[in-house]
Amino acid sequence: MEYVKLGPTGLDVSRLCLGCMSYGEPDRGAHTWTLPEDDSREFIRRAIELGVNFFDTANVYSDGSSEEIVGRALRDFARRDEVVIATKVHGVMRPGPNGSGLSRKAIMTEIDNSLRRLGTDYVDLYQIHRWDPKTPIEETLEALHDVVKAGKARYLGASSMYAWQFAKALYTADLHGWTRFATMQNHYNLIHREEEREMLPLCLDQRIGVLPWSPLARGRLTREPGATSDRQSTDAYGGMLYDATEAADRRVIDAVGVVAQRRGVPRAQIALAWVARHPAVTAPIVGATKPYQLEDAVAALELRLTDDEVTLLEEHYLPHPVVGFQ
Known part of the structure; x- marks a missing residue:
């Protein structure tokens, strides 16, 4: 496993981050396809064996049970100072006022x-899951700065917003001397490349670590067009992301199949190698619910695409509506 610095920080992270949205009790939250604890633990253990030290979850995943499962597994399989734990704040955690968002009250609560569910005194990376248009960014940034100064988080990150919003947040933090965002977790893959227009150049310029979510387009880049899975058949959010552009995306997905066949490797390795090669990308966030998926993800880091292969993978892309901020 290769390790790199997390954006402008001195923190070393694996070139892959294990996304833990798939690990949570199926009867809690909105995702019935998640793995219960006993099954989830095997993937977390195997990731550590493969050298992954970076684990990403969120308070909202499976109504908090993802954090609980991840926290217990990491305590059993690794020392706390050996792993990098990232979680997020923004989503609805309870009904009624102040049960979501990025107000000072919500963040401090x-x-x-999250620390209680994870069973740790601090998280390494605390991320805002989305932009909150109802809360002044100054309030959010000062509260996050206080979280860092209280020792409850080591670094701060953001996720899925417009580049102008992220630039405003960076400028505002600098203006007040507050802790700056070190990372951007955004929606980036072969069939959604809109981040290349503004967000990725901004991150390169500001030395922000980029952690793409859904680098395999929720599995669509790993199989024949039209093929499905249990998750895809019940994943309404995934449908919102990709169903409207399915016809345009088919040619890109076909190109992934062509390159994979020529290389004699699974499609997932090609699609992930393409994301990882971008100079702004620090660590793609990969999910795994089958053992071979972790092995493929690690193998993708060793795969070097040729210029001709990159051209074949990219030439059929058409501009898409920006999705993933919802």
């Missing part, structure tokens, strides 16, 4: 709840 949810960091403590």
Whole structure:
């Protein structure tokens, strides 16, 4: 496993981050396809064996049970100082006022709840899951700065917003001397490349670590067009992301198949190698619910695409509506 610095920080992270949205009790939250604890633990253990030290979850995943499962597994399989734990805040955690968002009240409540579920005194990376248009960014940034100064988070990250919003947040933090965002977790893969227009150049310029989510387009880049899975058949959010552009995306997915066949490797390795090669990308966030998926993800880091292969993978892309901020 290769390790790199997390954006402008001195923190070393594996070139792959294990996304833990798939690990949570199926009867809690909105995702019935998640793996219960006994099954989830095997993937976390195997990731550590493969050298992954970076684990990403969120308070909202499976109504908090993802954080609980991840926290217990990491305590059993690794020392706390050996792993990098990332979680997020923004989503609805309870009904009624102040049960979501990025107000000072919500952030201060949810960091403590996340630490309790994870069973740790601090998280390494605390991320805002989305932009909150109802809360002044100054309030959010100062609260996050106080979380860092209280020792409850080591670094801060953001996720899925417009480049102008991220630039505003960086400028505002600098203006007030507050802790700056070190990372951007955004929606980037072969069939959604809109981040190349503004966000990725901004991150390169500002030395922000980029952690793409859904680098395999929720599995669509790993199989024949039209093929499905249990998750895809019940994943309404995935449908919102990709169903409207399915016809345009088919040619890109076909190109992945062509390159994979020529190389004699699974499609997932090609699609992930393409994401990882971008100079702005620090660590793609990969999910795994089958053992071979972790092995493929690690193998993709060793795969070097040729210029001709990159051209074949990219030439059929058409501009898409920007999705993933919802």
